[in-house]
Amino acid sequence: MALMPVSDALAAVLAGAEPLPEETIPLDQAFHRVLARDVAARRTQPREAMSAMDGYAVRAADAATIDSQLTVIGEVAAGRPFAGSVGAGEAVRIFTGGVVPAGADAVVIQEDTAADGKRITIKEAAIPGRHIRRAGIDFAEGDVLLRKGTRLTERDLALAAGMNHPHLPVQRRPKVAVLATGDELVMPGATPGPGQIVYSNGYALHALASQEGADTVDLGVAADTLEATAAGIRRARESGADILVTSGGASVGDHDLVQQALKAEGIAMSFWKIAMRPGKPMMHGRLGTMRVIGLPGNPVSSYVCAFLFMVPLIRALSGRAVIHHRRERAVLGRDLNANDQREDYLRARLERRDDGTLIALPVDHQDSSLLANLAAAQALLVRAPFAPKAEAGSPCEVLPLPV
Numbered sequence: 507m508a509l510m511p512v513s514d515a516l517a518a519v520l521a522g523a524e525p526l527p528e529e530t531i532p533l534d535q536a537f538h539r540v541l542a543r544d545v546a547a548r549r550t551q552p553r554e555a556m557s558a559m560d561g562y563a564v565r566a567a568d569a570a571t572i573d574s575q576l577t578v579i580g581e582v583a584a585g586r587p588f589a590g591s592v593g594a595g596e597a598v599r600i601f602t603g604g605v606v607p608a609g610a611d612a613v614v615i616q617e618d619t620a621a622d623g624k625r626i627t628i629k630e631a632a633i634p635g636r637h638i639r640r641a642g643i644d645f646a647e648g649d650v651l652l653r654k655g656t657r658l659t660e661r662d663l664a665l666a667a668g669m670n671h672p673h674l675p676v677q678r679r680p681k682v683a684v685l686a687t688g689d690e691l692v693m694p695g696a697t698p699g700p701g702q703i704v705y706s707n708g709y710a711l712h713a714l715a716s717q718e719g720a721d722t723v724d725l726g727v728a729a730d731t732l733e734a735t736a737a738g739i740r741r742a743r744e745s746g747a748d749i750l751v752t753s754g755g756a757s758v759g760d761h762d763l764v765q766q767a768l769k770a771e772g773i774a775m776s777f778w779k780i781a782m783r784p785g786k787p788m789m790h791g792r793l794g795t796m797r798v799i800g801l802p803g804n805p806v807s808s809y810v811c812a813f814l815f816m817v818p819l820i821r822a823l824s825g826r827a828v829i830h831h832r833r834e835r836a837v838l839g840r841d842l843n844a845n846d847q848r849e850d851y852l853r854a855r856l857e858r859r860d861d862g863t864l865i866a867l868p869v870d871h872q873d874s875s876l877l878a879n880l881a882a883a884q885a886l887l888v889r890a891p892f893a894p895k896a897e898a899g900s901p902c903e904v905l906p907l908p909v
Contacts, residue, residue: 655827
């Protein structure tokens with residue numbers, strides 16, 4: 507079978523991936539959820555002109571010269587407006603957040619005045635509008651300030667609260683079920699026997715999916731039998747998973763049973779040998795609304811494929827406005843040999859020079875089993891198929907990894 511380009515494989519994974527149904531949730535549960543609709547302000551903020559400082563609300567014309575004297579006729583605090591208005595030669599004591607009383611068009615801060623009972627002397631000339639937050643300076647009722655597809659930050663939540671929204675419409679979180687396979691796997695803390703290794707892939711996969719806003723289901727490790735693998739797939743369906751991610755068994759060896767089990771469960775498969783390194787063996791299929799991504803078993807291959815394929819799929823199902831990874835320009839930190847027919851994703855460290863130039867330094871050993879090098883990397887350095895030899899200082903592209 508011919509090797510499938512990475513771009514074609516990603517297009518197949520994302521084909522028909524529409525945002526999951528909308529739900530309305532309380533504001534305090536909306537952090538990192540994705541908006542299902544545009545959200546407009548339900549109020550104007552501030553509703554009235556307000557003081558930005560502690561001082562005195564005055565008519566600027568009355569306080570335009572140094573040593574002008576004004577009579578204090580009242581006080582304004584936040585939430586306690588002044589009922590009257592400011593006339594000629596008058597001032598109102600005002601505190602930050604207080605509504606500027608009628609007639610006043612400036613605030614003189616208290617440091618620029620000298621108070622003597624009910625009289626103040628101006629020490630710094632007033633300027634019309636100074637130290638006043640005009641009505642609607644933040645936003646006006648009806649302004650659309652949060653857009654569909656936004657993954658809500660803590661700052662967005664503060665804005666939504668200020669817009670007077672106690673609830674927000676969001677897309678349902680995708681549910682990702684993770685199933686590992688392999689008789690050779692033992693759990694962390696156990697003592698591996700001959701030929702066994704400690705299971706690590708699932709921890710990265712759950713964390714990566716959770717970081718992207720998905721709910722995850724741990725289906726554990728299935729033994730290398732068709733029955734055990736098929737049972738794990740059925741548990742994924744029963745859990746209501748939107749995405750089933752398998753780890754291991756994605757190749758075509760006698761003990762690689764995931765493809766057989768998926769087909770036995772009725773899942774329409776497209777089996778690829780993808781033109782990429784690491785991660786050539788990978789599977790994709792669907793059963794109804796459940797999408798399946800079959801990852802290789804090697805830890806680095808598993809992670810890189812999940813990063814490149816699972817993450818954009820989660821984003822698409824979540825309704826994110828941007829689903830693809832951001833590429834950054836960098837320069838090579840060392841020479842690289844010519845590439846073959848596969849697209850390379852080299853684990854690399856990133857350094858920033860004093861002039862702002864981003865340096866990508868590939869780690870020395872790129873074997874797909876080396877977890878220490880994966881953990882030390884900050885990016886994947888992308889090399890196109892058949893890329894020629896490149897010298898240090900040459901331009902390159904990197905995909906920053908999550909931090």
